[in-house]
Amino acid sequence: MSKYLSLAQIRDSMGRLGRFHIFFATTFLVLKRNEAPVGQTMRLSLDAENREHLKRYFRLHPKSDYFFTPFQTRKNEGRWREPKYPSTSLQAINTQGFAGALLHIKNEKDWGWETGYLAFLASKLPKGQKLPLVDLAIWFERETRWDDDVTRADIARKFVGDFHLSDAELSTLFDATDLSSLTEEAAFESTPAKWDRIIEDFGIPVDVPREGGAILQFLEFSGIGPTKKLTFIPASRLNVITGDNGLGKTFLLDVAWWALTQEWAEEMIVPLEPVATPPQIKFSVATTADEKPAVTEFDAKGYRWKLLSPLSTVSGLVVYARVDGSFAVWDPANPQLVSKDACASFTREAVWNGGDGIEGLLRDWIRWQTRENEFPVFETFQKVIQRTKPPDIGELRVGSPTRVRGGSKEIPTLVHPYGRVPITYESAGIRRILTLAYLIVWAWEEHKLRAKDAGRREERQMVILLDEAEAHLHPKWQRVLLRALLGIAQDLHEELRIQYLIATHSPMVLASAESVWDEEIDRLFHLKLNANGKVSFEGVPFELRGTADSWLKSPSFDNLHPGSEAAEIAIRQAKNLISTPSPDVREIEVVTNHLADHIAADDPFWLRWIVFATEHGVKI
Incomplete structure (x- = not known):
């Protein structure tokens, strides 16, 4: 049987080693291993030895x-040291900070110990402390496989022998006590500790490319927005967020966009007033849900959000469709879009007519359509348009371009049952659908080109944020929207997956979700104003309700009555009267008249009310 030092033991030892200078774990041990003499020098390339x-x-x-x-x-300062560290900072430590312990001929590869080196090194230890021998040995032997009967004391003895530590050095510089609170059994495990678990609290070095294809796994922010603290744990596919105006749906999407891209879609979100505790945004943009969240704090002096540790992953392609018709696009393969100096946001005008970084819907549509053999993307674009079309509105297909009277350029058209319409004359709802379809397809096509130019694999993960999904859409279009969005991924690429973050006010959108909802990969959330004036955010169980009316009366819409406000008041008065022990006949008659004025004759509530009124002698 064999075993390895456990992750818990390694992390426990690291906590105590953090009090001591790195000289004792580098130059000191390198010279000891090479048996450098005391009072004289030996030929030794110390920089090279330290590097190895x-x-x-x-x-x-x-x-x-x-x-x-x-x-x-x-x-x-952080925990990572540059590759040139042995010949720069560590060399300066040897020749300056710890020169009193070392014999060295300047500009020569001659090194040894001063006769008084032990007293000097002891002066460099924290006051009243010595180097923890067992913890130091554990760090250096963390990857070694041990026989099953080995103890931590055995590991320390091996360490002493490997580095030729003398009795004088052990007594002067080291504490041989086992300082760990872990049991001997807990100090070991059957498999070696993984390197990524050892460093998981310390970020990654700057020379490591961030892993791509990540989605939003976790988001939490405090000190900003309408809620004291909001925690959002999205699902991997569909996330629908409901709530009244002004409670923070758009705010949540804006912060989610920032977490995915580290850029703001428009204005930077800041605390409204100075606070004692710095506002924080915690987030995990990763390929798996178990990655530890990154933490950022608002730096009031620098007026910026400061990332407290490097990120190990980068999101895949991200598209943010905002309610005002503008869009933001972020592409890890397109340095022009992810550059701090480049515009990643496009106004509705730019999306249609072109602007910095985008040709625009009108020009791209004509180019794709008239050179279809050259641009197979046009077939994809048409598929996406057809997906978003309600099945019962009749014909809706791409027509041939036309020039509008007084215009100077050709305009794309759509063919309806009643004729061909230039898209500039289409309804606001159809224009919104066309814009969304175009931006998604355009972003994917641009990504493919950029990935090819960079010699990298295309992303297999995309995130789409959609604010007020139902804006300008007739209920017929709202009813097919989610199903259409979920099908877009296969139109773009058979292996592409899309995570959606969708804010909506529409019970029709949620009713339509019933046919596609998968509780394993979809989640429903709700922002609510409580009786005490505080905004809360919580996950809501998704239940089959059947109709938009039933969804309107659900917690996702604060149990709102599906009729007029007057009808809701009349029914509330009636229910209060029903619960009264001895209702007055005249009050029953008044409420009956109110109900007759404000609710339909076939409203189900009439059945309940007629029984009640009749029992109390009121004929209806």
């Missing part, structure tokens, strides 16, 4: 040339 030492024990990330240190760091 660091590569062996401190290079944790397999895709990085940076070195990780669990030892003492300055404030905000």
Whole structure:
């Protein structure tokens, strides 16, 4: 049987090593391993030896040339050291900070120990503390496979022998006590600790490309917006967010966009007034749901959101359709879109007529259609349009371009049962659908081109944020919208998956979701104003309700009556009267008249009311 040091033991030891200077884990041990003499020098390429030492024990990330240190760091310095660290910072430590312990001939590869090196090194230890021998040994032996009967004390003894530590050094510089609170059994496990778990609290080195294809797994923010703290754990496919105007649906989408891209779609969100506790945004944009969230704080002095640790992943393609008709697009394969100096947001005018970074719907449509052999994307575009069309409105297909009287350019058209219509003359609802279809298709096609130019694989994950999904749409179109959106992925690429974050006021949209809802990959959320004036955000169970009226009366729409406000008041008065122990006949007659004025003759409530009124002698 064999075993390895456990992750818990390694992390526990790292906590104590953080008090001590890295010199004791690098140059000191390198010279000891090479048996450097005391009072004289030996030929030794210390920089090269330190580099190999660091590569062996401190290079944790397999895709990085940076070195990780669990030892003492300055404030905000971080745990990662550049590849040139042995010949720059560490060399300066040897020749300046710890020169009192070392014999060295300047500009020569000659090194040794001063006769008083132990006293000098002891002066560099934290006051009243010595190096924890067992913890140091655990760091250096963290990958070693051990026989089943080995103890931590055995590991420490091996460490002492490997680095030729003398009795004088052990007594002067080291504390041989096992300082861990873990049991001997908990100090070991059957498999080696994974490097990514060892460094998971410390970010990744800057030379590691961030992993792509991520989606929003977690979002939490405090100190901003209408809620004291909001926690959003989205599903991998469809996320529908409901709530009254002014409670924060758009706000939530704006922060989600920022979490996915680290850019604001428009104005940067900031706290409305100074606060003692810095506002925070925590988020996880990852390929799996178990990644630890990144943390950002609002830096009031710098007036910016400050990321407290590097990100290990980058989102896939992201499209944000905003309620005012503008769009924001972010593409990890397109440096022009993700550059801080480039515009990732497009106004409705730019989307239709072109602008910086986009040809525009009118020009692209004509180009795709008239050169269809050259642009197979036009077939995809037509498929997406057909998906969004209600099945019972008759013909709706792409027509041939036409020139509008007084115009100077050709305009795309759609053919309706009643004739051909230039898209500039279409209704606001159809224009919104065309714009959404175009931006999704355009973003995907641009991504394919950019990925090919960069010699990288196309993304297989996309995120679409859609604010007020039902805006300008007739109920017939609202009823097919979610099903159409969920089908778009297969039109773009058979392996593409799309995560949707959709804000809506429409019970019709939720009613339409019943035919496509999958509780494993879809979630429903609701923002609500409580009786105490506080905004709350919570997940809501998705239930089959059958009709838009039933959805309107659900918690997602605050149990709103599907009729007029006057009808709701009349029914409320009637229900109050029904619950009264001894109702007055005249009151029953008054309420009956109110009901007759405001609710339809076939309203189901009449059955209940007629029984009640008749029992009390009122004829209806």
